[in-house]
Each structure stands twice: as C-alpha cells, then as structure tokens.
Amino acid sequence: MAHNVKILPGATVCEDCTLEGDITIGGGTVIHPRVSIIAEGGPIIIAEYCIIEEYSKIIHKKSEKQENPPKPLFIGAHNVFEVGCKLESIFGHIGESNVFECKSFVGTSVRIGSGCVIGAACNLTAPQTLADNTVIWGAENNIREALEKQPSQVLQLDFLGKVMPNYHRLRKQNFHKRQPSRQSQDGK
Template sequence: MSHNIKILPGATVCEDCTLEGDITIGGGTVIHPRVTIIAEGGPIIIAEYCIIEEYSTIIHKKCDDQEVPPKPLFIGAHNVFEVGCRLESTFGHVGESNLFECRCFVGVDVKVGSGCVIGAACHLTAPQTLTDNTVIWGSEHHIREALEKQPSQLLQLDFLSKVMPNYHRLRKPNVHKRPPSARQSQSQETSPKP
C-alpha cells in the first residue's frame, strides 16, 4: 500500500501514530499518539478542527463489490474521536460535530450524519443511518434526539496544539499554501482600486 500523507498547516499530528494509505489531515486537527488511520478502500480526508485521541482507529474498508471504484471517505469538521473508539467505513461521508465516545465501535454498514453522539462502549454493527443529532447511549443502545448542539472544541484544540509539542514529537505539515501566481499578482496590481 502506497502512503501519501498530506498534513495541512495548523494540524498537530504526533509522530507516534500509524497512518497508512492516502490520507489528508485538515488544518487545526489534532491527532494524538497511538492513533491508527488506514485508508485501504480509498483516500481518507479529515476536515479541519477534529480531535482524534489515543488508541482510536479509523479504517476506510475496501468495498466487497470489485466493480465499484474506490471513493474517498470524508470526515467532516469538528468531530471528536475519544480514547479507544473505532470507526470502520465503506461509505463516503461522516458528518460534522459528532462525538464518538470512549471505546465505541461504528461498523461498515452505519452512516453517521452531523451532531450525533455515539455513547461510550456502544457497538453499532447493524446497517443503519444515524440522522442528524442522534444520540445513542447505554448497554441497550437507547436512541434519542440531541436536545442541544455539541459544544465547540476550539478551546481544547487551541490548548492541545500549544501543549502537545512539549511532550510529543510531531509530524511537520507538508502541504503549503501556494503563493499567488505572477499572472494573479499582476492582475491585482493593475485592477483599479475603489
């Protein structure tokens, strides 16, 4: 499996994690040590401002149907994967602002919308679609609708991005914003100012 790891500026990615396949990590995202991300069924694109904690696993599984071309797995912004959770997916999308609590498991036949909470140690294996703002909790996998939006993790992200370099070796961003081309900068200089 070839490795094509793209880390955007502002991402904090510990060196002590396993990244295999074609993976893009968005700016502001924090990946703790001992995380495993494997893109075997196509690229994985992790949007900005996600938190992926220790011993979490994200696997983009190969589809059984060989005729279907591989699609990227897109993980939306502001998702939190707590310690030891596991997401296996063959689908192309996980929504935004979801909370995957400690040691939860989300199987390949589960689609996750936005604003969902999968409770600690809940195991979702049956084919299902979690509509936006679904909360699943307890050993009986109770389901209800969230009463309020998930709180922002921006303060925690800011704290982690400042503290983690003191305790862990980090991978450096390897995708840089391109400077404007000569043609673009000339057109900006010659355009009339209001």
Template structure:
C-alpha cells in the same frame, strides 16, 4: 499496503507516534494524538478541520466484505469538529460535522454518520443505517434519542493540546499550505 501519501495542512498537529497508512489528508487545526491509527485501506481518507483524534482511536476505511476489488469505493470524507475519543473504532462510510465518538465505541462500515451525532461509550453500531442529525446513542442497549442541538465543541481542550503536545512529542511537519 501501498505507499503512504500523507498530506498535512499547516496548523494541523499530527504526532510522530500516530499510525497513518495509505492516502490521508489532514485538515488544518486537526490534532492526531500519538498511537492513534488512521488506515486508508480501500481509498483515500480526508479529515476535515479542527478534528480531535485521541489515543488508541482507530479510523479505518475498509473494503466492504461483499466486494472483492477496490473499485468504485468513494473517498472517506470526515467533516469538521469531529471528536474521536480514546479507543474508539470508526469504520463508517461517511462522517459529517460535529460528531462525537465516545471511548470504546464501534461504528461499522455500513453506517453513515451525518452531523452532530454522539455515539456513546461502548456502543456498537453495525447495522446498515443513516444516523440523522443530532442523534445521540448511549447505554448498553444503544438507546437512541434525538437532541435539539449538536454537542458542544471542545475548543478549550483543543487549545490546551495544541500548546502541550509539541512539548512532549515529535510532530510531523505539515507539508501543505493553508487551505484557501
């Protein structure tokens, strides 16, 4: 693995115990729990503002299986207000805003996630597809349904975490100024 190049904007809360590899940019207001993993293997990862990445969550930017070199691989852009819950694995090629990845779900590298999607607990999504807006997937059969609205943001939880986490964990210092 090449050297790490991690940019953390002020206002973001990245715990020291998290595992960040490669070229990663963390937007302000984003919380990364200890023992969460973000690996920018194929190319840079840009995480938007106010995302929540919980324990054991894994966000991996992989080189596709049918590709040998790392050329022509776009940046993995993750939008704002996304929630990555405990022990989810997300390898999606593009992630929009306001998505929720519930515990132990798996999203493969051929999937494009747009906005307001909910991937239910334990659901495995691997086929090449573009998830439309406000899709929610749940159950053992990965049943899909389209909602009217995006899932509610977890503002209260984020506020609590912003207060509580620095009391018990070492925090990586933000090295970038507030985005304009």
C-alpha cells in the same frame, strides 16, 4: 500500499501514530499518539478542527464493489474521536460535530449525519443511517434526539496545539494549499 500523507498547516500530528495510505489531515486537527488511520479502501480526508485521541482507529475499508478510482472517506470538521473508539467505513461521508465516545464502535454499514453522539462502549454494526443530532447511549444502544448542539472544542484544540509539542514528537506539516498564481488571478 503507498503512503501519501498530507498534513495541512496548523494540524498537530504526533509522530507515534500509524498513518497508512492516502490521508489528508486538515488544519487545526489534533491527532494524539497511538492513533491508527488506515486508508485501505481509498483516500481519507479529515477536515479541520477534529480531535482524534489515543488508541482510536479510523479505517476506510475496501468494499466488494470497489470503485475505480476509489471514493474517498470524508470526515467533516469538528469531530471528536475519544480514547479507544473505532470507526470502520466504506461510505464516503461522516458529518460534522460528532462525538465518538470512549471505546465506541461504528461498523461499515453505518452512516453518520452531523451533531451525533455515539456513547461510550456502544457498538453499531447493523446497517443504519443516523440522522443529524442523534444520540446513541447505554448497553442497549438506546436512541434519542440531542436536546442541544454539541459544544465547540475550540478551547481544547487551542490548548492541545500548545501543550502537545512539549511532550510528544510531532510530524511536520508537509502540504500547503496552493494560492492561485498572479497570472491566473489577472486572467492572463
């Protein structure tokens, strides 16, 4: 499997993590040590300002009807993947501002909207689509609508971006968004 990992400016990515396949990591995103992100079924694009904590796994699985070229898995901005959670997906999109709590599991047949919370140790394996602002909680995977929006993680992201370089080796930014050339701006 070819490894094509793009780390955009402002991302904090620990060296001690597994990144396999075609992966793009957005600016402001923080990836802790011992994380595994595996793009076996196509590219994974992680938007800005996500937090992916220790022992989390994100796997873009191959599907039986693999498209050519394969469809990327897009993970929206401001998602939080807490310690030990696991996301396996064959679908092309995870919404924004979701929280995948500790040791939660989201299987390949689950679609996630925005503003959702998958509670600690909850296992979602049955085919389903979580509407925006859905909360899954408890041993029985109870479902309710969120009463308020998920709080911003900006302060935590800022703190982690400053502290992590003191305690962990980091992967270097290796990708710059290209600015249009002067010539193309002038239309010549």
